Amino acid sequence: MENSDDTEAGDRSSGSGQATSIHDVARMAGVSIASVSRALNSGTGSVSSATREKVFAAAKALNYRPNQVGRALRSQMTNTFALINSNIQNNFYAAVAWELERCLAAEKAALLVYTSNEEPETQDRCIEDLRARRVSGVFFLCAVDSPGLEVLIGNDPVVFINRRLEACPGFSFVGIDDFAAARAQVRSGVRRHLRDIAIIHGPTTSDTSARRLRGMLDAAKDAGVEVPQSMIHEARLSMESGYDCAGPILDHGAVDAVFCGNDQIAYGVYRRCLERGVRVPDDLRIYGFDDNPMNEWLAPWLNTVRVPHIDLARVAFEQMQVLLSSGEKREVILPYELIQRA
Amino acid sequence: MENSDDTEAGDRSSGSGQATSIHDVARMAGVSIASVSRALNSGTGSVSSATREKVFAAAKALNYRPNQVGRALRSQMTNTFALINSNIQNNFYAAVAWELERCLAAEKAALLVYTSNEEPETQDRCIEDLRARRVSGVFFLCAVDSPGLEVLIGNDPVVFINRRLEACPGFSFVGIDDFAAARAQVRSGVRRHLRDIAIIHGPTTSDTSARRLRGMLDAAKDAGVEVPQSMIHEARLSMESGYDCAGPILDHGAVDAVFCGNDQIAYGVYRRCLERGVRVPDDLRIYGFDDNPMNEWLAPWLNTVRVPHIDLARVAFEQMQVLLSSGEKREVILPYELIQRA
DNA sequence: ATCAGAACTGTAAACGTTTCCACAAGTCAA
């Protein structure tokens, strides 16, 4: 009774297999399970202080933790969220995921992580799974269009991060003004007298990549800089693909700068330059996009656009809270920052 | 009846809020929920083919997906796993997490991701949460010692990846022979006539870091290379900490090579060198540990030990399966590879 | 002393499954 300092005394769960349930607590406290529930969830119903104390004592002695599965079934609320990201290899996305997990943990929510690999079928398998698990909400870190997604957004709270779904405007979204950022970046390059430029953009099926491309082209046209078709390449958002596209561009010879659809592509270009003996930044400037947190340490040669990844996650989290409470959908555009390292 | 091509026809769930349950299917098929369950879970009980067809038709028409929460409550099996990693910022860990997710997805299991930040209290909060959620098993990607962990390993299936828990030997573990790898690495450096060496090791509270340090010191002694105390520093496993430790070492002057406890530390050292005008690898060789997948693209100056991260995840997954079926705990030591880039 | 209302408590239903059990109907051998 008084030996609350004897911590493990009543923990019959350790090793015994069966975890302790609300019934065990009720029995030990000599009250009904309803009272236990009421005492523990301070919100609902009223409990006498005597009961509350008995329940607390029993719960502590038994080391009771409510079974979230039972709770979820009853309350129809799993308090579990899903994050589908297109490519967890990208450190930038990992950083967003990390912050998102922090935000959720503060609310005692948990995060299921899925990877779509930019493949609609894989994404649909993820969606299938997360719907069966009745998650409370879904975050997309760069969604692709897929049949399952269309159904999902009709039924469940969804927040898009960093990439809109072009087919479905008006959904909750957090990102930057990619068009303006890309335009500003190229303009800044032109102002540095880089005039023979190449562009390796991401897939135009991605709304974000498409906007970035338009911004780049717009700035070039404005500045009277002509970018020949042969210097514009479409890549997947990977280092390998950047590497591949860099080949023909370097073959071409006269090129001052390469503007890439994201940092991953830029890394691929960098490696190709190294292999070719092209000095970066002396012979060639490389511009990326996103500002992967590693850049500061590993890529002093990289100019890029900083997308505020921490804020991206925090705002996405807030968006989700808004969505859950009021159902209101919003687009939030965060400020970007031009990072000129070389 | 025959309009199975009219896909969304019967999906009354879209937008209506309430998802369809087994009762809906039973009603539509004109059978009991027990029969629906039996028909859908082909394993248990026997069903007539007539019933099976009716159930399949109804399930398809209603777009029924079993509620995993109900199923978990009944079967006491969530088919959800947790991964606690110490630092998702580290790309190496992210890569392991990614592969683990792939393995689990193939088994229709899902992965809850938590981050401990190497803090025992944070780790215990994660453990608390995942236990309440009744996960089927837990993967640790670099665990720290904590009270909650001691309880966890007594009750739940746990696989340790990359770092043992020194206090509790005999648990399922996947990793490399850190002592041997570190020794081989230093020996290879000595063979290149690097004799003025510095060491920045990880926290010796980490079993892995401790083994690596011992391996380094052992090889140095063997080779007759003396490493003065002032050239041995303990860092946290972060870039910032590597950066900090590099300062005094570079101040010291005569140093050929720095051996680091992991790649993150090495990145910090690299940046400090850049700022100091120390040329890498011409003036100084840097050795890391893990071989972050980005290295190939961004760190051609880095020598390191490749820990097979894909295999790490796959074997961890297998270990978990073994643990769940037979309860057998094993240590699996994977081969490492010395990567000499510069 | 009576009664209204507040405060507290327990019973039971519900959430969506799986599975035990009992029962019905069919098959087959004696």
Added chain:
DNA sequence: TTGACTTGTGGAAACGTTTACAGTTCTGAT
């Protein structure tokens, strides 16, 4: 025809919660 066994089926219990509801006790005002 009977009995034994197989096959298929539905009812009901169980998993661990929360909460509506009804019942009991207590308080305080009439």
